[in-house]
Amino acid sequence: MPDLREKLNKDIADISWQELLPHAKRDAVIVVKSELDLSEVAAEIAQDNTSSVQGWIADKSIAKPTVDQLSKWNDNPQKQFTALIVQPFVVVQEIEDNSQN
DSSP states (O other): OOOHHHHHHHHOEEEEHHHHHHHHHTTOEEEEOTTSOHHHHHHHHHTTOHHHHHHHHHTTSEEOOOHHHHHHHHTOTTOEEEEEEETTEEEEEEOOOOOOO
8 A cells, every 4th residue: 555645745736725715614624834744744634643633733733724814815815825635624734925025
């Protein structure tokens, strides 16, 4: 069986907030801090590794989007994210927008 993390790495995609919105409306988006590896977090969630996941939740490394984040992203539907689907969730990391002059 191929390594789950390797498989997930291949499934990482960039996606806009507009495309993520339906998942956010069903409360399925999990925001992952940039210092964590997205595929590692997704693999731990997929394998139901509660000790890792609970540790990340406790130190706020992963969380549901805040009201402030949702508001900011709703104002910028083209905001880009790196995303991975781990049913029923979509784990995402914000792509920092460095193009603003």
